[in-house]
Amino acid sequence: MKPAPFRYVAASSLAEALVLKARYGEEARFLAGGQSLIPAMNFRLARPAVLIDINGLTELASIDRSMAQAIRLGALTRYCAMEKDAGFLEACPLFADALPHIAHPQIRNRGTIGGNFCHADPASELPAVAVAMQARMCIKSSRGERELAAVDFFVAPLTTALKDEEMLLEIAFPVPRPRSGAAFMEVARRRGDFALAGVAAIVSLDEDDRCSGIRLVFCGVGETPVDASTSVSSLIGQRCTDKAIAGAAADVRRMVAPAGNIHASAEYQRHIAEILTRRAIAMACDRIAHAA
Template sequence: MKPAPFRYIAASSVDHALALKAEHGDEARFLAGGQSLIPAMNFRLARPSVLIDINGLGELAGVERSESGEIRIGALTRYHSLERDSRFLTDCPLFADALPHIAHPQIRNRGTIGGNLSHADPASELPAIAVGMQARMRIRSAIGEREVPASEFFQGLLTTDIQNDEMLVEIAFPPPTGRTGACFMEVARRRGDFALAGVAAIVTIDAEGRCSQLRLALCGVGDRAVDASAAAASLIGQPCAGEVIETVAAEVQGMIDPPGNVHASPDYQRHIAGVLAQRAISAAFSRAGHAA
C-alpha cells in the first residue's frame, strides 16, 4: 500500500512540465490533484518512474470567459473553487448539479478538472458533461497545441486521445444559445460513490416552448461517456410532454450497453438510466422555460 520509488520533479512552468514529459514519455505522469493517481500508485496499479508535479502552475487554474461568452476552464482548476464560483455555477448548471456528487469535500479540495478528464473514468460525471456540452479539449505538447472535441477525446476505459508527450491544459464550452436549460442527475449507492448511472440533459426551446435541440450524455453505463443525443429525435419540435419524453428514455435504454458491477446488474443500470433520462429532460425543459 505504498508507492514504488519514483523521481519527483516540481515543474516550474508549463513549458518545463511539457519538456519533461517529452523527455520521459509514458514513464512519466503529471501529478495534479492526485486523487486518482496516488491511490493507483499506493496499490501499485500505477508505477511511474517520474512524477511531474504541476500543482505550482497557477496559470493552468481558473475560469475565463471570451467575448463571445465561451467559458474556458484551466486544467488545474479544483472542484472546490468551481463550487464557490457562483457566476460559473449559474452559467453552467450541469456543474452545479454534478459537483456535489463528485466524491467527498476532502477530495474536491484537491481534485482537478483536467485530472478528472484525463483519467477518463467512465463512471465520472465530468466526461459526460463535457460530451453533453460539446466541450473542446485543448491539448499541449512541447512542440505544439491542438484541440479535440470531447466526443473524440474519450476513447475507452481510462483512455483518451492525449499522447505520451501531451497535457490537457484547458477545456472550453461553446456559449449557450437561446432559451436553454440543463440538468444533471445520478444514482449512486451512497453519497460520493461512483454513479451506477448518470444523465446530463441540455434542452433548448423555441419561442413557443417547443424543443429545438436536446443534448443527452450519460456516465457509468459504458466504457466511456455515452452521447445519447440521437435518442432525442422524436422530441425535436415537440413541447414538453410525458409520453414523448418516455419514448426518448426508451430510446436511450436501447442505445446503451451497461457493463454491470457489484452494486448493480446491467438491467438495473439500464432501468436507472431511463428513469434519470426522463427526469433530467423534464427538469431541463422546465429550466429552459425559466431562462431569459
C-alpha cells in the same frame, strides 16, 4: 500500501513541464490534485518512473468568462474553485448539478478538472458533462498545440487520446444557447460513491416551446461517456410533454448497453437510464419555463 520507487520533479514553468514530459514520455505522469493517481500508485496499479508536479503552474488554475462564445477552464482548476464561482455556475448550470455528486468535499478541495478528464473513469460525472456541452480540449506539447472534441478525447476506460508527450492545458465549454435548460442527476448506492448511472441533459426550446435541440450523455453505463442524443432526437420539433419524454426515454433504454457490475445488473442500469432520462429532460424544460 506504498508506491513503487519514482523520481519527483517540481516543474517551475509550463515549458519545463512539457520538456520533462517529452523527455520521459509514457514513463512520466503529471501530478496535480493526485486524488486518483496517488491511490493507484499506492496499490501499484500505476507505476510511473517520474512524477512531474505541476501545482506551481498557477496560470493553469483559471476560470475565464471574458469570451462571448465560451467559458475556458485551466486544467488545474480545482472542483472547489468551480463550486465557489457563482458566475461560472450560472453560465454552466450542468456543473452546478454535477459537482456536488463528485466524491466528498475533501476530494473536491484538491481534485482538478484536468486530472479528472485525464483519468477518464467512465463512471465519472464531468466527462459526461463535457461531452454533453460539446467541450473542446486544448492539448499542448513542446512541439505544438492542438484541439480535440471531448467526445474524441475519451477513447476507453482510463484511456484518453493524449499522446505520451502531451498535456491537457485548457477546456473550452460553449456558452449555452438562449432558451436552454440543463440538468444532471445520478443514482449511487451512497452519497459520494461512483454512479450506477448518471445523465447530463441539455434541452433548447423555440419560441413556441417546441424542442429545437437536445443533448443527452450518460456516465456509468459504458466504457466512455455514452452519447444518447440521437435516441432522444424524436423530441425535436415537438413539445416536451410527459408522453413525448416517456417515449424518448424508452428509446434510450433500448439504446444503452451497460455491462452491469457487482452493484447493479445491466438490466437495472438500463432501467435507471430510462428513469433518469425522463426526470432530467423534464427538469431541464422546467428550468427554461422558470427562467422565462
